[in-house]
Amino acid sequence: MPKQGVVPDDLTRPFWEAANEHRLVIQSCVACKHLQHPPAPVCRVCGSDTVEWKEMSGRGTIYNYGVVHDCPIRLLQEDQPFNVAVVMLAEDPGIQMYSHLPGTPVDEVPVGAEVEVTFEATANGQMVPEWRVVGSSGEGGEPA
Amino acid sequence: MTENAPATMYRTDEGTGPWEHRGKVAAVGVGHSPTARRWDGRAETCVGAISLIALRRAIEDAGVDPAEIDGLVMDPVTTTGAYWPKGKPVPEEVTSAFNSTDNPLDGIAGLSAEWILKNMPELTGIDFTMYGPGCMSNAICVAAQAVGDGLANTCLVLKSWHNYEGRYYQGGANAGSDLPGTAALHALWGTPACYGTALQFAEYCRKYGKNHDMMAPFIENSRQNGLKFPEGYWASHRPEEITPEDYKAARWIAKPANLFDNDLPIMVSAAYLYTTAERARDMRQKPVYILNHAASNTRPRSLTPTLDEVEADTARTARKIYEGAGITAADLSFENMYDGFAQFHQFHIEGLGYRGMKFGEALDFYQTDISIHGPNPILPSGGNIGCGRSRFWMHTDCIQQIQQRAGERQVTGVKPEVAVSGGPMPLGGRFTVWSATPD
Structure with missing residues (x-):
């Protein structure tokens, strides 16, 4: 995305x-x-x-998620609906990061599953942390 | 120059005992403007103009001489999420219709106390102005404290909203190609405003074994009550009920929050008149006494509040509300806690322990009689779901219910003596306890 x-x-x-x-x-x-x-x-x-x-180690678990059907960001609207999960870091579950969970089908997010960080390029080339369910083989960002 | 209220004006701490001005401040007047979905560009419907309508109606409702009013508390921010487009000329025919300030968008895309005073020449006695930014919930806490502290004796409180053409929050940075680094930590993933609440609701459903369909009676009840609020948007413009079937079939915004879990941004203004209990005795309307105001300053640990954080804070807020008011949950005749997003409401009322409710029980409670005619009224105002987004219907309703002039909305299954209203979010909300008597 x-x-x-x-x-x-x-x-x-x-x-x-x-x-x-x-x-x-x-x-x-x-x-x-x-x-x-x-x-x-x-x-x-x-x-x-x-x-x-x-x-950080780049490991975490999925704490929660929602499925975005009406996105305010123009650039993402073509990809609706899409997952937005909240990941808790392994080092401190109080620290959260958002993720589109590349490779995870829409609304099939395994809450509690382990994830690992990946990095993907944004529109201007700046890399951004993303997360992939451990063992998932879907398309997504580059490995950490 | 009007300043924001200092943090000390809000009652954020537990363990401070009854509010020092408990029962010594009263609401005595209410005024609402007409509503509109969006501004039509005319001078007489701009946010400044509708604010003048609301203020004058509140003064008339209270039956006071405008010259006797010495205070004004308001929110200078009026956006519903719509901003004046960069570079778009300010309409001359609008600005020329009013006495302007140095800010050409004053009265159009924001509202200063200076603009109000320049355009209400009848307010000759104002010597106290203060901003309670955020919502009416904030402004009325500030006004109550100001009157209690003697900063003003007879004080207007105002909250207004503007809304323009265009889809909600889809302009500005959201339409651009880049985001600043700090904003990007939240915004890159494209979540709509209701996403955070939807997350909390999703966790709530998993934890307590509930589901989204169980919200349907609450939504249906809210719209039914809202259609009995003549000043509300839906009652005025689109008297449409929401059936459980409508609700369950509505499109998702951020699953598990759907269209009807979101309120509708509108243009509207409301004003109240606050004064001392002593002064209130000989005014036109029956005084509604303020037993307490309370606030939450809690911030989430990270990006979005967890259910644990929400529940801890609503319980903490309830303790502050009850302690300062000198009441318990059993004293509440009804409640008017925030609902826009609808999925906030169960958090607020569970925290309050309304009707003995515990965490995880609100959605079961919604399956019982929660109407204005039963013994357990839920949100008799209809709230933001029932009336459009103003974040003040619930305060107006508390005042009018206790004054026994809520019309078709009047609760009949309980005697309206003590009520609580406030919001918006569980974390960071502001709350008021209203009473028919000062003690």
Whole structure:
């Protein structure tokens, strides 16, 4: 599915740069080790402004999903309906990422299944983390 | 210059005991504008104009001299998701019909307190203005606190909405080729606004063994009640019921949320008049006393709230609501919690423990008599599903039910003495407890 391009901003640049290297990084507080996503200028738990980016394993599980039939993004409308799943990271199930789950049939999302990260190019070439059900052989992004 | 209300105006903490102004502030006037699906471009129907209608109707309803009003609390943001197209000329025939401010779109695509005061010369006594941004739910909390704190004695509260041509949220960045990095973390996957609620509802159904069809009686009841709200969009323009069959056959937006789980963006304005309990005694309408206002400032841990986060927060909010009001769930005559998206409503009322309800029980409750004529009325206003998206029908209804002037909507299976309304979302909502008596 052709996602819109991404123009990294200061807050998220490390995340997008890592994606271009097929790495998944998440912001982590140096002081209290709390992981947070989306990123923020300071730790949302302890308020420390010393945050770093930690590389994740790229493994997770499907927490939940919906099927989008009426998408507000023009570029995606031709592909309706499509899955949008919420993935919980293996390192911290409180950290969520969205996924179109390439290779998983529409509305046949196995909630609780293990997934692994892949990376796919958006419209401007910026890579974005996507997720594939482990063992799935459908079409999708490049392997991590 | 009007400022946003400071965070201290909202009651966000547990354990603070009864609200210090419990029963000392009252709503005494209600005014609604006509509704429209979209703006037709005329001066007399712009968001500024309909706001003036609502404000003047609230003043008239309360029977006060406009010169006696000393406060105005409102939301300056009026968009339903529609924005003035970049580069599109501002219509001269509209701006010239009003006293304008430095912002040429004031009164058309937003609304400042300054614009209101410039166009209501009869409000000669206003010396307090404040913004309660977000929804009427926010603004009335700010107004109640302001009157209680003595910042104003007789205070107008206003919330207005504009809507333009075009499909909901399909312009702007959503039609473009690129997104900024921070927005992209949410937006790249193309989820419509109801997606987050649909997710919570999906988890709810899995956890408690429920299904989407079980929402049908709630939707049917909401539209029936909404059609009894003469100021509502559906009652005014399209008096169409929603049968369970209609609901079950409706197209999906983000499964498991369908068309009728979503409310309809409209243009509308409402205003209330708040004053002290003492001042309220000799006004035209029976005072409806504010027993408490409460707020949630909870943010989800990550991209979207989990069901656990929702349930923890609705329970926390209920404790704040009851503690500050000095009541329990058993004291509620009826409820008017937020519904647009429809799938929010069960979270709110389960958190409240309305009629002894526990988590996972609301959809079973919907299969019983939830009408305005039964002992367990659910959303007698009809809410946003029943009347169109304003996020204030439920507040108006609480006031009018308790005043016994809700007309065809009047609840008959219970005596309307104490009610709660508020929203929108479980996380981040603002809530008010209304009462026929001050104690």
